[in-house]
Amino acid sequence: MSVLRWPIDPVVGTGSANKREILNIITLELIALVKEQYNLPWLGTHGIVHWSRVYDNGIKLAKQEDVNGRIVQLFSIFHDAGRTNEHWDRNHGKRGADLARELRKYCALDDSEFDLLTIACELHTQARTHDNLTVQACFDTDRLDLGRVGTVPDPDRLCTPLAMDPKTIDWAYRKSIVDDKLPATPFGLKKYWNE
Ligand SMILES: [Fe+2]
Ligand SMILES: [Fe+2]
Secondary structure, three states: OOOOOOOOOOOEOOOOHHHOEOOOOOOHHHHHHHHHHOOOOOOOOOOHHHHHHHHHHHHHHOOOOOOOHHHHHHHHHHOOOOOOOOOOOOOHHHHHHHHHHHOHHHOOOOHHHHHHHHHHHHHOOOOOOOOOHHHHHHHHHHHOOHHHHOOOOOHHHOOOHHHHOHHHHHHHHHHHHHOOOOOOOHHHOOOOOOO
16 A cells, blocks of 8 residues: 555646646556445556546646636546446446545545536536536546547537647547556556556
């Protein structure tokens, strides 16, 4: 287990979208707890490899002003964690949100931020978009990883300007079709186990 990164400093926003620094808040302990309850293959279509790419997408999209980098990070690990099958699983977003509530103390968010995390998890497959830009970015992080199941992300199904940028879609798509294993630093962690 790694040293817990807790308490967490807030995401540093400088006011300039290019200079925003996003601090990692996902810990090995949180990953272990999510893994313990996950019902599907850990390295499967909706498992840790997908989540870690969703995380990478989130770090990129959080460069947009008004996108909360801590919420998008935590969305990556919770949004599919309650799945019971790899296909159509209508209530998995709600179960992901419920899991986040169970593991609330591992989520370095204030209550209003935590509400947005649970909203993003609950609605990520059912809503086309949302009023809140961070929730939109959460939806985008997941939809940008559709290449793994043979689908090129559709800009009409994306929400934030950076996600809709053809360069972002191309970047995410290439990564989703060639990477069948964890990136070198999943969830921003230098040390990781994947068994
Ligand atoms: Fe999902
Ligand atoms: Fe997903």
